[in-house]
Amino acid sequence: MTDTRPPARERWAARASLAAAALAVAVPLFTGGVRGVLLLIAAVVGMAVAAAALWWMLTRRGPARWIAGLLAIAVPLGVIVVLAVTLLWTLLLSPVLWILAVWCGRYALRSARGRVRPMKEHRTPPPRRPFVLMNPRSGGGKVEQFGLVEKAERLGARVVLLDTENHQDVTELARQAVADGADLLGVAGGDGTQALVAAVAVEHGLPFLVISAGTRNHFAMDLGLDRDDPSTCLDALPNGVELRVDLGFAGGHPFVNNASFGAYAAVVQDPAYRDDKIGTSLQLLPDLLTRQRGPQLTAEAAGTTLDAPQALLVSNNPYRTNESAGLGRRERLDSGLLGILGVKVDSAVEAAALLLAPDPGGLSVLTAREVVVGADSAELEVGIDGEAMVLPTPVHCRVEPGALRVRVPKHRPGVPTAKPALDWRRLLSLALLVGRTAGVRRPGHRPPGPDTLRKLV
Numbered sequence: 001m002t003d004t005r006p007p008a009r010e011r012w013a014a015r016a017s018l019a020a021a022a023l024a025v026a027v028p029l030f031t032g033g034v035r036g037v038l039l040l041i042a043a044v045v046g047m048a049v050a051a052a053a054l055w056w057m058l059t060r061r062g063p064a065r066w067i068a069g070l071l072a073i074a075v076p077l078g079v080i081v082v083l084a085v086t087l088l089w090t091l092l093l094s095p096v097l098w099i100l101a102v103w104c105g106r107y108a109l110r111s112a113r114g115r116v117r118p119m120k121e122h123r124t125p126p127p128r129r130p131f132v133l134m135n136p137r138s139g140g141g142k143v144e145q146f147g148l149v150e151k152a153e154r155l156g157a158r159v160v161l162l163d164t165e166n167h168q169d170v171t172e173l174a175r176q177a178v179a180d181g182a183d184l185l186g187v188a189g190g191d192g193t194q195a196l197v198a199a200v201a202v203e204h205g206l207p208f209l210v211i212s213a214g215t216r217n218h219f220a221m222d223l224g225l226d227r228d229d230p231s232t233c234l235d236a237l238p239n240g241v242e243l244r245v246d247l248g249f250a251g252g253h254p255f256v257n258n259a260s261f262g263a264y265a266a267v268v269q270d271p272a273y274r275d276d277k278i279g280t281s282l283q284l285l286p287d288l289l290t291r292q293r294g295p296q297l298t299a300e301a302a303g304t305t306l307d308a309p310q311a312l313l314v315s316n317n318p319y320r321t322n323e324s325a326g327l328g329r330r331e332r333l334d335s336g337l338l339g340i341l342g343v344k345v346d347s348a349v350e351a352a353a354l355l356l357a358p359d360p361g362g363l364s365v366l367t368a369r370e371v372v373v374g375a376d377s378a379e380l381e382v383g384i385d386g387e388a389m390v391l392p393t394p395v396h397c398r399v400e401p402g403a404l405r406v407r408v409p410k411h412r413p414g415v416p417t418a419k420p421a422l423d424w425r426r427l428l429s430l431a432l433l434v435g436r437t438a439g440v441r442r443p444g445h446r447p448p449g450p451d452t453l454r455k456l457v
Contacts, residue, residue, distance in 0.1 A: 010108045014430040017105035021424075024097035039083060046079040048352040055351030058282075059289050065282075105422045108430055119334050121241040124407070127184035127207065130157040130237055131177040133197060134213070135189035137164045139230075142213040146231045148188050155237045157186070174200040182206070184237075184407065188213035188230065191257050192387040195247075198404055199254035202247055207405040209236060219256040222317075222330045223406060224414040235409040244402040245333040248316035251391040253384050256404075258315040259397060260383040261373055262297055263288040268383045269390075289345070295375035295393075301340050301368035309342035309364070314371050314397045321365055336401035340366040371397040 029037055053075065056068035132152050136143045143149065143161075152159050158177070162168055174185055174197045185201045186209030187194045194210060201208040212220035212230040223243065226232040250259035260268075266288055267273055273280045287293035289310055299306040299314075306312070313319075317330045318339030330339075342364035345351050354360045373380065374394040382389045 010110070011430055011433050013104045013108035014427045017101045017103075017108060017427055018424075018431055020097045020101035020104060024094045024101060027093055027097070035086065039086060043079050043083065046075045047356055050075045051352035051355040052348035054355075055345070055348045059286050061286055102422060105424075105427055108427060109421075109423065119243050119245070119332055121243060122405075124207070124242050126238050126240070127407075128156075129181050130155075130184040130186060130209065131174075131180075131182035132157045132159050132186035132188065132209065132211070133162065133170065133173060133177075133193070134159060134187075134211075135162045135164070135193060138189040138193075139213050139215050139217075142230055143188055146213070146229065148211065148213060148231060148234070151231050151234050152186075152237075155234060157234075157237065158182070162189070170196045171200060178204050178206065184209055186211060190214040191217070191219050191385040194219055195254045195256045195385050198247060198256055201405070202254075202400070202403045205405075207242055207407040209233070209407050218328065222333055223408055224412050225408060226413055232409060232412070235411075236407045240407045240409055243334070243406045243408055245404050245406050246316055246336060246402060247400050247404045248314070248338060248397065249400065250314065250382060250384055250397045251395045253389065253391075255385045256316055257385050258313050259385075259395075260311070260313050261299075261380060261395070262294065262309060262311040264311055264313075265381045265383040265388075266294050268386065269381050269388045291346075295377040295380065298374045299340065299342060299371055300374070301338075301366050301371040304364075304366055306340075306342040306344075306364050306366075309344045311343045312373065313339075313341040314373070315339040315341070316399060318365075318367050334402060335367075336399060337367040337369060338371055338397060338399050340364070340368060340371055342366075369399060373397065 025040075028040060050072050053068045053072035057065050057072060060068060130152075134143045134148060134152075149159050149161070160173060160177075162170075170193055177185065178200065184207045185197050187197045188211035191214060194214075198208050200206075210220050210223060210225060211233040212225050212227045214220075217225075217227045220227055220233070223245075248255045248259065253259075263285065267281050267284050270280050270284060284293075291308075291310070296308050297306075297310075297312055299309070299312055315330070315338065317333050317335050317337060319341065320329050320331060321341075343354070343362060344364070345354055345362045350360075350362050354362045372394050378393055379390050380393050380395055382391050382395065
């Protein structure tokens, strides 16, 4: 048998992480005495009050909203000022110790998580008759800014610019391109447009080209493409590889990112949302979050039923939820699973728990191949890759594993590796490992015989 123990450096990193975390708590307590304990309690209470105030701000209107908003800002600032006045040097030292604890902890747990297998690349010949659809208004005019039309045509692509004044059926344009002999379909535009053309590519078994010319480019980000310079995505035409990724469907409508139900889906339906996102959201959220408006949702997935969440997100592959820096990212797009995030909050206390508790009861995280979303209404408002739709109830969501052939450049930024979640129990177990694990030995190692043992004694 081989030695499966974590390397010594990772065991020592676990010990350093626990020691730094303990010091981060102990330093203000010991230096401040009883006052330090009271200040620590006050800081925790202050964070809870701020979280509750944020909930009140989102669910109230008029003066109550502004008072709650001021409270959400003033309380954390007040706590910071008090700590700075009373425990200045410890206020500076404790965060440094916490940063050290987190860094050492993640370093120690990296082997436990295992190496993430990247999406497999397939070598295929370059397309001969690529077709690229471009939205000149997408991303604030990135098509013109980065000279996408000129570069695509130099590389042999047929380019069609969408008419920004008149509605055009993107799906029909893509199908007509296939009928005309296109052997690759590409899009420079938002994720909603990407999804529609991707479905046509899947329908005809053609490769699909993503050009990161939208506003947020979430799909391009999770493919590891360059979002700062969309022209680099066109390098995939002469010198690219294919990734076989999943494609999601909600009620028969394709999505490359997600389908949202509940509060967000209702907000994006409002015509004023495009021009005033914050104002429209603040106007509609009080009724949506307090259940005075909108249907009561249910979701059934993998033998679990989510009852009455205010917001439900069904994603094409799961989003990271174990680190704030990774929120909104998917580690891979070929797991063959849908991610399900449900949020249910009915009070300020539950809102505080959602933001502060390590495992809040108001947040449900699941994975499944299929999800059925129901409601107490005949129709459901849905946001599919940010596009507003109304679908008949129930809405069946599914994923088609490996259905989409995405052609990407050989050389691209790539997807950052997710950092392992901090598991303090696992860190403690790792830190307490001393000596060799029983029954485990390195290859080629022979245990000492009786004569050797007698000599040692």
